[in-house]
Amino acid sequence: MAQSINDGEIQTKEYAKDLLDEQAEKPFDSPDKVEHFFDIWGLASRNYDDAALDRLVNDNYEFVSPDGKSFGKEQMIGSVRGGHPDFTSFESSEWEVLTLAENVALKRSVIDVEGILGGRNISGKYRLSNLFIRDEKGWRLSNCQLTAVNDNKCQ
Numbered sequence: 001m002a003q004s005i006n007d008g009e010i011q012t013k014e015y016a017k018d019l020l021d022e023q024a025e026k027p028f029d030s031p032d033k034v035e036h037f038f039d040i041w042g043l044a045s046r047n048y049d050d051a052a053l054d055r056l057v058n059d060n061y062e063f064v065s066p067d068g069k070s071f072g073k074e075q076m077i078g079s080v081r082g083g084h085p086d087f088t089s090f091e092s093s094e095w096e097v098l099t100l101a102e103n104v105a106l107k108r109s110v111i112d113v114e115g116i117l118g119g120r121n122i123s124g125k126y127r128l129s130n131l132f133i134r135d136e137k138g139w140r141l142s143n144c145q146l147t148a149v150n151d152n153k154c155q
Contacts, residue, residue: 037107037130037141038092045080053077058133058142066126066148079117089114092128103134110149125149 037056044052054077061073071079095109107130114123131143 037132041080050077053080055137056140058135058140061141062143064143064145066124066146086116105132105134105139106130107132 041053041056043049044056057073057077059073061076063071063076065071089112091112092109093112095107098106098108100106107128109128110125111128112125116122125148127147127149129143129145130141132139133142134140
């Protein structure tokens, strides 16, 4: 199953907006919403909605970039505020959501992106892993790791 921001799927965007509005009122309380997390995230980012971003991300959040750098919650929220990264293309494929325990879910996918973050070209293909943990505030992103995909396969 592939997801793309270029598909123009208004229904998905409307659903994400409804989920974002719901997020303002109560916890992100369904593992099904994990599938739409980045639609919700994108709306919150573009709207400079720091309160929504704060509710979506666990306080112990860690992002590990493709070059191995680690960023915490405040650094990450600051870097995405205002709709960043600026994607001209974002294609997600091979994604799956695995429930690992009652309060733990893992979303894995391959993303193919073209875009800019902080003036740097981030275009490429990446394996993306997101770990979600349910706490008193609902399902929240706890860890994100991007690994660049090398087209040269192991022999």
